[in-house]
Amino acid sequence: MEQTEKSNVYAEKGLLEKIKLCLLKKPLPSPTDRKKLDYDFPISTSFHGVHNIVRNQSKIRKVIWLLVALGSVSLLVWQIHSCFANYFSWSTTTSVAVQYVEKMEFPAVIFCNLNRFQTDPVGKFDVIFFLWNIVSKVLHLQEISANYTSLKKAIDFLRSNQNFSTMEFVKRNGFYLNNSTLLECDFFGMRCGPKDFAHVFTEYGNCFTFNHGENIQAMKKVSVPGQGLSLLFSVNQEKFTDDPALGFVDSGIIFAIHSPKKVPQLEGLGLSSPVGMHTRVTIRQVKTINQEYPWGECNPNNKLQSFSNYSTSGCLMECKARHIEKQCGSLPFLLLG
Structure with a gap:
């Protein structure tokens, strides 16, 4: 029973320590670390084409992949804009129904x-x-x-x-x-x-x-x-x-x-x-x-x-x-x- 209470106290202290560390201002990383992060992000990102821009040694291939990536982003922005524009245009659908009635x-x-x-x-x-x-x-x-x-x-x-x-x-x-x-x-x-x-x-x-x-x-x-x-x-x-x-x-x-x-x-x-x-x-x-x-x-x-x-x-x-x-x-x- 005493061991359980001690473990709960330690868990609470650990959580408080984590919150305290998150709230504290951390110093900016060094230029070397920032450069490494800038390199690791395009290598590990799931955005297709970006890692090929960084890894390829040929400048022609980098330019081609850059154009492909920019074209994909432009197409994505255009599609999103079209969806919003189509939604807020309140477009109508014409429905024609022929109904035969006995009395009118x-x-x-x-x-x-x-x-x-x-x-x-x-x-x-x-x-x-x-x-x-x-x-x-x-x-x-x-x-x-x-x-x-x-x-x-x-x-x-x-x-x-x-x-x-x-x-x-x-x-x-x-x-x-x-x-x-x-x-x-x-x-x-x-x-x-x-x-x-x-x-x-x-x-x-x-x-x-x-x-x-x-x-x-x-x-x-x-x-x-x-x-x-x-x-x-x-x-x-x-x-x-x-x-x-x-x-x-x-x-x-x-x-x-x-x-x-x-x-x-x-x-x-x-x-x-x-x-x-x-x-x-x-x-x-x-x-x-x-x-x-x-x-x-x-x-x-x-x-x-x-x-x-x-x-x-x-x-x-x-x-x-x-x-x-x-x-x-x-x-x-x-x-x-």
Whole structure:
């Protein structure tokens, strides 16, 4: 028992002595010892190529091994840098999955008559077409060119009708949707009518949206061919009033299919159905989820002033409105959101 205690005491003293020796400042080795250490390190190191630089007597071989060693170190540094750069770049991987579903949310469909005005209400207002031409040019950021006679008529008309509102005139005298223009309406076997459409202003005047987010919100089985939305319009071809000289030469219906949460793009994505023709459209839903920063450039905090949901088309419309307001000091009623 006593021997065990003595051995423990000696062990503790030995450990303390070792710690004491480590903490004490040791004198620097002599130049000879330092030279020997400098020689022993490259000889005993596991870094391939270094010992060949020291041991070889030929200067050419030393240079070759030196270049090999430096090249290996450079390659190692480049690979480490590439790994860190690739990690902090937050690169993304695109994954595409095709999923067949029986039911999906039915989209919104907007319809416009290519003949924006009827003959009866605008027969005596040829100046309206000139004013509408100006609105169309402004919306497309194009140069406005008009002859002196038309310009004088427009100025005289506005002076004599200072309370004239283009928006009210278009809404009251443009294309209207009632039982005489919407002859048939069928949605998955159920009858529908003008009350199921919401009025909206576009570059085509009065337009009407089916499933505008308030009247119909249902998941429908759309995989069966021939089912969906079926409409029959009367566009009153005999009352065509648009001026072909301004580029309006078509007659019929233009429509676009879009999400109820997004702004329709009739100019870029609109489809035309000419008079006397039957048009069938088959659609496919594509869902895209964009990642936020740092994997992508999307910012979920971006908000639009005129739209509850952010979309590229809505953002472009607001940017165009701000540009026109900055340049002209006023806004066309079509860009009021």
